[in-house]
Amino acid sequence: MxxxxxxxxxxxxxxxxxxxxxxxxxxxxxxxxxxxxxxxMAGQMPxxxxxxxxxxxxxxxxxxxxxxxxxxxxxxxLTGNTNLITHYNLEHAYNKFCGxxxxxxxxNFLPELPGMIDCPGTQDGSSLRSLIDKPPVCGNSFSPLTxxxxxxxxxxxxxxxxxxxxxxIQPPKKKSxxxxxxxxxxxxxxxxxxxxxxxxxxxxxRDDDPxxxxxxxxxxxxxxxxSPDHPGLAGSQPSSNSLR
Amino acid sequence: MAEKFDNLEEHLEKxxxxxxxxxxxxxxxxxxxxxxxxxxLNFMISGLQDIDKCQKQLHDINVPLEVFEYxxxxxxxxxxxxxxxxxxxxxxxxxxxxxxxxxxxKSLLISELSKVFPEEMAKYKEKRxxxxxx
Numbered sequence: 001m002x003x004x005x006x007x008x009x010x011x012x013x014x015x016x017x018x019x020x021x022x023x024x025x026x027x028x029x030x031x032x033x034x035x036x037x038x039x040x041m042a043g044q045m046p047x048x049x050x051x052x053x054x055x056x057x058x059x060x061x062x063x064x065x066x067x068x069x070x071x072x073x074x075x076x077x078l079t080g081n082t083n084l085i086t087h088y089n090l091e092h093a094y095n096k097f098c099g100x101x102x103x104x105x106x107x108n109f110l111p112e113l114p115g116m117i118d119c120p121g122t123q124d125g126s127s128l129r130s131l132i133d134k135p136p137v138c139g140n141s142f143s144p145l146t147x148x149x150x151x152x153x154x155x156x157x158x159x160x161x162x163x164x165x166x167x168x169i170q171p172p173k174k175k176s177x178x179x180x181x182x183x184x185x186x187x188x189x190x191x192x193x194x195x196x197x198x199x200x201x202x203x204x205x206r207d208d209d210p211x212x213x214x215x216x217x218x219x220x221x222x223x224x225x226x227s228p229d230h231p232g233l234a235g236s237q238p239s240s241n242s243l244r
Numbered sequence: 245m246a247e248k249f250d251n252l253e254e255h256l257e258k259x260x261x262x263x264x265x266x267x268x269x270x271x272x273x274x275x276x277x278x279x280x281x282x283x284x285l286n287f288m289i290s291g292l293q294d295i296d297k298c299q300k301q302l303h304d305i306n307v308p309l310e311v312f313e314y315x316x317x318x319x320x321x322x323x324x325x326x327x328x329x330x331x332x333x334x335x336x337x338x339x340x341x342x343x344x345x346x347x348x349x350k351s352l353l354i355s356e357l358s359k360v361f362p363e364e365m366a367k368y369k370e371k372r373x374x375x376x377x378x
Contacts, residue, residue, distance in 0.1 A: 080339025
């Protein structure tokens with residue numbers, strides 16, 4: 001074993017104690033002769049390294065006892081021993097996000113955003129990853145459309161085909177405390193046609209139905225009071241006016 | 245810092261609202277809506293201009309890419325923040341445990357070595373006392 005090391009690293013045989021050749025770390029200068037008082041130290045080997053680091057560059061008196069003693073690394077005040085959440089004043093954020101239950105869906109984070117935003121972006125090609133992989137052409141200035149360019153936006157009248165009617169399918173909007181909610185548009189808009197707002201229309205119908213029923217009942221009562229067919233006045237035939 | 249986000253947020257909301265109205269107009273188009281459509285299209289372009297102007301204020305803002313993955317999956321991006329904080333705390337505790345264990349091991353080792361090699365350990369402690377706190 002000793003012979004293998006010496007052949008590998010080219011150590012001379014006559015270098016210090018016999019055991020030293022087994023620790024040949026590389027081509028280096030011949031070690032200095034060991035003083036007699038150091039021979040008695042058990043387990044101590046003379047240094048043979050060419051570049052041993054700052055500890056062993058010190059005077060021999062300090063390193064004579066501990067061969068591989070190195071300087072301690074520069075202490076870092078901030079270690080894992082410190083609670084880093086407290087150190088960086090993130091307690092409030094931690095309690096906010098980890099103390100309460102955070103809802104899973106994107107629509108809970110952006111309740112005012114129209115459309116189906118909880119679906120994966122890869123399904124309809126609206127993923128942010130695709131925007132990063134294929135960034136759009138930028139750098140051109142934004143200029144308003146002139147009359148000539150607006151001719152391309154002359155549309156045919158009538159409703160959209162079924163396959164393109166996606167925008168109005170929205171998740172039910174929840175009440176939010178968002179401060180910008182109040183600036184809903186005041187622009188004159190063409191009224192939404194019944195064909196596009198079926199769920200809204202159904203809601204409206206449901207809302208109106210009890211009101212309508214009440215109004216109908218009131219009307220019935222009024223008519224029955226004042227009609228000649230009222231059982232209280234005369235006649236035995238039932239009133240057929242209620243179906244109006 | 246919150247102000248520049250508020251500004252961008254406001255512009256984005258107006259833009260999105262404009263687009264929504266455009267969609268409503270287009271979904272069942274009438275000839276009388278052409279003028280409004282043209283107006284909305286120009287609002288859209290001015291909205292893009294406003295959003296483009298906001299980027300100068302936000303050039304130093306960095307967003308982790310992992311947040312985009314959450315959004316693409318339709319998940320709340322606050323979950324990313326939550327998971328980051330939880331991972332940081334768990335790792336903090338793990339490292340603290342390692343430091344505590346190593347500190348205990350060191351003190352045990354020194355005490356045991358001092359029993360076996362009292363003179364050498366005295367010199368070692370003296371040496372370390374010169375270098376700094378061990």
